[in-house]
Amino acid sequence: MANAKKQLEVSDEVAIQITKMNKWFGSFHVLRDIDLKVNRGERIVIAGPSGSGKSTLIRCINALEEHQEGLITVDGTVLSSDLKNIDTIRSEVGMCFQHFNLFPHLTILENCMLAPVWVRKVPQKEAMETAMHFLEKVKIPEQANKYPGQLSGGQQQRVAIARSLCMKPRIMLFDEPTSALDPEMIKEVLDTMVQLAEDGMTMLVVTHEMGFAREVANRVIFMDEGQIIEQNEPEQFFDNPQNDRTKLFLSQILGH
Amino acid sequence: MVDLSFVRKDIVPQRAAPLSEAGIVGWFRKNMFSDIPNTILTIIVLYFIISVLSSILPWVFSPTWYSGSLTECRSILAELGRDGHGGGGACWGVIRERWLQLLFGFYPSELYWRPILAFFLLGLALAPVLFEGASRKLLYLTAVYPFLCFWLIWGGSIWFPITVFAGFIIAYVGFVYVNKIAGSLSGVIASIVLPLIWWLFIVSPLSTMLFSILPIGSEAIDSDRLGGFMLAVLIGVTGIALSLPIGILLALGRQSDLPILKGVCVCFIEFIRGVPLITLLFVASTLLNIFLPPGSNFDLILRVMIMVTLFASAYMAEVVRGGLAALPKGQYEAADSLGLDYWKAQRLIIMPQALKISIPGIVSTFIGLFKDTTLVSIIGLLDPLGLSTNIRADMAWNGILWELYGFVGFIFFIFCFSMSRYSMYLERRLATGH
Numbered sequence: 001m002a003n004a005k006k007q008l009e010v011s012d013e014v015a016i017q018i019t020k021m022n023k024w025f026g027s028f029h030v031l032r033d034i035d036l037k038v039n040r041g042e043r044i045v046i047a048g049p050s051g052s053g054k055s056t057l058i059r060c061i062n063a064l065e066e067h068q069e070g071l072i073t074v075d076g077t078v079l080s081s082d083l084k085n086i087d088t089i090r091s092e093v094g095m096c097f098q099h100f101n102l103f104p105h106l107t108i109l110e111n112c113m114l115a116p117v118w119v120r121k122v123p124q125k126e127a128m129e130t131a132m133h134f135l136e137k138v139k140i141p142e143q144a145n146k147y148p149g150q151l152s153g154g155q156q157q158r159v160a161i162a163r164s165l166c167m168k169p170r171i172m173l174f175d176e177p178t179s180a181l182d183p184e185m186i187k188e189v190l191d192t193m194v195q196l197a198e199d200g201m202t203m204l205v206v207t208h209e210m211g212f213a214r215e216v217a218n219r220v221i222f223m224d225e226g227q228i229i230e231q232n233e234p235e236q237f238f239d240n241p242q243n244d245r246t247k248l249f250l251s252q253i254l255g256h
Numbered sequence: 257m258v259d260l261s262f263v264r265k266d267i268v269p270q271r272a273a274p275l276s277e278a279g280i281v282g283w284f285r286k287n288m289f290s291d292i293p294n295t296i297l298t299i300i301v302l303y304f305i306i307s308v309l310s311s312i313l314p315w316v317f318s319p320t321w322y323s324g325s326l327t328e329c330r331s332i333l334a335e336l337g338r339d340g341h342g343g344g345g346a347c348w349g350v351i352r353e354r355w356l357q358l359l360f361g362f363y364p365s366e367l368y369w370r371p372i373l374a375f376f377l378l379g380l381a382l383a384p385v386l387f388e389g390a391s392r393k394l395l396y397l398t399a400v401y402p403f404l405c406f407w408l409i410w411g412g413s414i415w416f417p418i419t420v421f422a423g424f425i426i427a428y429v430g431f432v433y434v435n436k437i438a439g440s441l442s443g444v445i446a447s448i449v450l451p452l453i454w455w456l457f458i459v460s461p462l463s464t465m466l467f468s469i470l471p472i473g474s475e476a477i478d479s480d481r482l483g484g485f486m487l488a489v490l491i492g493v494t495g496i497a498l499s500l501p502i503g504i505l506l507a508l509g510r511q512s513d514l515p516i517l518k519g520v521c522v523c524f525i526e527f528i529r530g531v532p533l534i535t536l537l538f539v540a541s542t543l544l545n546i547f548l549p550p551g552s553n554f555d556l557i558l559r560v561m562i563m564v565t566l567f568a569s570a571y572m573a574e575v576v577r578g579g580l581a582a583l584p585k586g587q588y589e590a591a592d593s594l595g596l597d598y599w600k601a602q603r604l605i606i607m608p609q610a611l612k613i614s615i616p617g618i619v620s621t622f623i624g625l626f627k628d629t630t631l632v633s634i635i636g637l638l639d640p641l642g643l644s645t646n647i648r649a650d651m652a653w654n655g656i657l658w659e660l661y662g663f664v665g666f667i668f669f670i671f672c673f674s675m676s677r678y679s680m681y682l683e684r685r686l687a688t689g690h
């Protein structure tokens with residue numbers, strides 16, 4: 001695994017650029033002066049204590065949350081309140097949620113085909129082939145005609161990943177994809193994500209899986225109180241943290 | 257020391273359940289005679305059922321089918337040695353004599369085939385909506401059915417329903433065309449304004465002109481000749497078919513971020529729900545005439561249909577809102593993150609789930625609406641209850657009560673029970689195991 005990681009290339013092309021971004025929930029200042037540049041092919045893990053604004057940050061990137069100040073540019077498109085821009089960005093950026101959020105009234109296959117058919121206007125047959133391709137990739141093609149309620153948590157999360165991939169996104173966001181799963185299912189989801197990284201996907205992952213961060217990430221970001229406190233390569237970050245808050249957080253999370 | 261280790265050597269094979277668990281005897285023993293209180297309850301309830309049936313059944317089975325008046329009934333019963341004052345048996349002669357009237361009101365009997373045909377076509381038009389197996393081609397019939405039904409029942413020039421229908425085509429074409437050149441908002445406005453102009457100013461002269469060129473039509477029937485279950489079904493089905501879409505739009509409006517739209521929807525829902533249906537019906541029958549331009553002849557049944565629809569829509573909106581509230585926020589977010597726009601997300605993700613959750617509430621509202629159609633008798637329309645009053649005013653049947661209302665109630669029960677059964681079938685069909 002460690003060898004595989006060394007070969008993963010990061011290009012110079014900028015995928016996401018965030019400058020001086022601020023966000024408030026009412027009078028509560030959740031995100032403060034966020035500056036972040038993500039290059040194509042980067043695998044970034046975002047960590048931090050509960051309530052530090054990790055989810056809010058990645059939700060701002062595909063406009064699930066509005067920001068009030070600053071600039072977010074995704075793939076060269078500036079995120080403004082213009083609906084056209086938002087739709088373009090959303091179809092370029094895939095997202096996986098903690099609770100999977102599959103559509104329970106549709107089969108697995110229909111879940112995967114829905115957005116390509118209705119948003120990208122892909123013909124039915126082609127959408128089905130793409131869906132089966134990605135379901136094979138996450139190793140559950142045999143479940144295609146079941147409903148989400150009939151699958152285990154790990155399988156559901158892999159379907160959610162396949163569903164996002166069917167839109168052929170250039171960037172994937174993950175918000176704690178494994179924290180609602182039983183331990184024996186975490187591995188199958190992480191394996192899928194490792195494979196995705198090996199295929200060169202640009203990924204932003206909010207997670208508490210520090211093993212994943214060490215092995216797959218090329219950068220770890222630590223957030224607290226709505227700010228980026230520290231970021232570094234995984235080895236440096238884990239073995240030689242600089243900020244006191246980072247040290248405290250790491251000692252709590254790795255301490256037992 | 258207790259020995260804690262255990263390793264199974266031979267696997268226990270499956271055996272049939274003991275007889276007390278399976279079979280009819282087992283079922284009775286388990287569910288009705290399991291212990292002494294249960295046995296006592298079973299016996300008491302059985303006694304109650306038998307004593308009720310033994311007094312009702314002789315009343316129901318009474319040989320009075322061919323009698324022509326209440327007095328004749330009573331003398332038949334007295335001859336048989338039964339109590340001649342109503343307790344001895346039902347007087348079914350009234351149903352034999354008046355059942356057609358209870359079904360069709362004062363519709364001309366030589367034209368009964370028209371409402372009957374309309375009723376059968378209704379079944380065909382509903383089939384593709386209600387059942388998965390039905391042919392999709394029937395949806396074309398569904399689309400033109402309202403106009404066809406109108407023409408079958410009221411008759412008159414065929415050009416009137418056709419030109420009204422053309423209004424919808426104009427709305428669609430207007431939307432597609434304007435949408436292309438001026439954006440979706442202008443498209444929506446065009447699809448509302450163009451057909452309104454068409455209906456208000458063009459339909460009436462155009463259909464008159466077409467009729468004078470090509471006089472195709474059938475014998476026109478006045479609204480005051482419609483009645484009975486035909487009227488109840490007419491009002492009920494219109495209300496049911498229109499209140500669901502209007503209710504969905506109101507529920508969405510109530511959840512909207514746009515304050516004015518939201519305010520309008522909330523006011524409408526709360527106002528309509530806060531006023532008794534009877535009041536709305538009186539408004540329809542009297543007040544509305546004051547507001548309408550003088551000389552405009554807006555059919556009373558049509559006005560009543562509108563009021564009943566609005567009334568049911570307000571309730572429907574709240575039922576649907578309940579379904580929407582039960583959906584986790586994640587469903588909206590997943591739809592958004594895949595790039596679906598608002599209407600697509602509503603149509604493909606949100607509504608299918610919200611409506612499924614709301615099925616019991618929706619069907620309750622439908623059933624309530626259908627039974628509420630009997631209230632129109634208060635403003636003088638001849639629905640089954642209005643007709644019953646009429647029949648009871650007849651010298652021959654003066655004093656008859658249970659037979660008429662029992663019959664009317666029985667027919668209503670068949671309709672409402674079917675709706676309830678259908679909803680259970682639908683819930684089972686839509687179940688996806690979660």
Ligand SMILES: Nc1ncnc2c1ncn2[C@@H]1O[C@H](COP(=O)(O)OP(=O)(O)OP(=O)(O)O)[C@@H](O)[C@H]1O
Pocket residue numbers: 025028030048049050051052053054055056057
């Ligand atoms: N819709 C909202 N309205 C108001 N406050 C919110 C909203 N969503 C989140 N918050 C607040 O913003 C802060 C950051 O929330 P966020 O969900 O981004 O934290 P997080 O880092 O993802 O935490 P966790 O690890 O628990 O998921 C929290 O204090 C939270 O209470």
Ligand SMILES: [Mg+2]
Pocket residue numbers: 054055056175176
């Ligand atoms: Mg979070």
